[in-house]
Amino acid sequence: MPELPEIEVLRRSLEPHLVGRRIVALRVRNRALREPVATAALRRQTVGRRVTELRRRAKFLLADLEGESTLVVHLGMSGRLTLAPLGAPAELHEHLVFELDSGQKLRFRDPRRFGLALALPTARLEGDRHFRHLGIEPLNGAFDGPVLAAAARGRRGPVKSFLMDGRIVVGVGNIYATEALFEAGLHPRRSVARIGAPRWTALAEAVRAVLERAIAEGGTTLNDFADGEGREGLFQVSLAVYDREGEPCLRCGSAVRRIVQAGRSTYYCPVCQKP
């Protein structure tokens, strides 16, 4: 479900409901996520503490808590975090419930269970194995063409895989990698060894622009994305090529093509995006 824009939209929607609130109880209904939930440690580092800040790193949502601890949540493919009144009945696949002193509860629902929830000492976040390898944030000022070009030096392989490699740049998943390549006029199979400085700059700008537009539109709701208050995104109507196989390219009218790279669908315009 979620890439960087969806997590950022979720973060903004949850922020006013979580910051300043205290977690008063944690219910673990199913601990079999991507990594088994360490129930006791999670409870010890969250319950009784007030949320001081809600942040995002890559596709992780980070709730800093009193006492120098941070609740880390990753939504995987199908995860969802929503607020509900304390008395609301549990949903199917509602694995974790954080009860708040506001009379609301924060529910983590994830049918496929590729998601993740853990708590870490705030100071140890960056060194933790989940964060250690992460690359640059694409909405940072430091992200630009030369940064991409430098990261690509000595590498081979298709530019789409490069864009989706979190060790290079974080938060860009299958939808937004596909869209950014269209916007930059780059064929997804183009080798990173055959991209020059101007194209790297165009690509960095395309990544940033696509992500920012998606955030402004509330994210992309293909099936089930919603923010913390259940609002769906609108960016799917702005998608230029993703999930549009056979439909006309919005720029030139050619039929959009679909290929599979590293097991994932890629869509592109055979005219606007040259190999």
Next chain:
DNA sequence: CGTAGACCCTGCGCGC
């Protein structure tokens, strides 16, 4: 070292 593929899991839409 870097890259491709399998795999984790459930749900949905499609064709038969």
Next chain:
DNA sequence: TGCGCGCAGGGTCTAC
């Protein structure tokens, strides 16, 4: 209707 198949927004581990 019901069933099987392919596919889905992520990440990690293994085999080359």
